[in-house]
Amino acid sequence: MDHADRRDDGAYLPTIPLALMMTVTRKVPKLIPHLVQHAGGRLSLKQALDGNVLIGGGWPARLIRDAVGDPDFSVKPELLPASLAGNADMAIRVLPELARVPAIRGWVGTTTVTEDQLPLVGPVPDMPGAFVATGGSAFTLGPSFAEALAALVSGRTPETDLSNFDPARYRRT
Structure with a gap:
């Protein structure tokens, strides 16, 4: 049973939890003056004021679930190597200069979506x-x-x- 199918005395706000990953590079001189998004390739690129490039775009991570199949938010989600590699490949195809910029860390954030994909x-x-x-x-x-x-x-x-x-x-x- 999905969270969205449960009913209690509270509000009915059907959302589906997702674990998505991000990567950050070391600091580099200005490469990107604005947010870059590539919906078909699942990519977002933005450069922080200090020079780090943030790479994301909706690449999945593994959301840990309990024995019933519900998300266990007390356990840290896991990065997926295939997502890290796919996201890096897409970023380099869009901005080839990133091939020479080391990633310093990746992490997982959780978010939600609705059935109609609107917030x-x-x-x-x-x-x-x-x-x-x-x-x-x-x-x-x-x-x-x-x-x-x-x-x-x-x-x-x-x-x-x-x-x-x-x-x-x-x-x-």
Whole structure:
């Protein structure tokens, strides 16, 4: 049974947990002046102000599960060598200069997605004063989610139209 299929007395916000990996290189002179994304190749590249290049793009890691098959968030997810290699290969194809830049570490982050791949951002149905921002590209969209939630919490209308992300779209009748 998936988490999304369970029902309790709380809100119904069906999300699917994912473990995704990232890699960071050593510091190098400016190579990338902006965020680079390659959706078909599962790649994101961005260079931090200190010069490290962050390489990601949705490459899977292994989310550890318990005996029932539920994610065990008390156990650190595992990097997958095939994902590390595939992500590095894609990064080098897009930016060949990266072939000469050593990676210094990789790590796993957990995120969630919904069935329709759109995030859940807004008031939680039937729970006055509760808000949610999760799913979709939360790593990249976190600052935008924060701005929208700050507006909602303070009683203002967010600048971004959140109608497609409304958690009420999953309201059970």
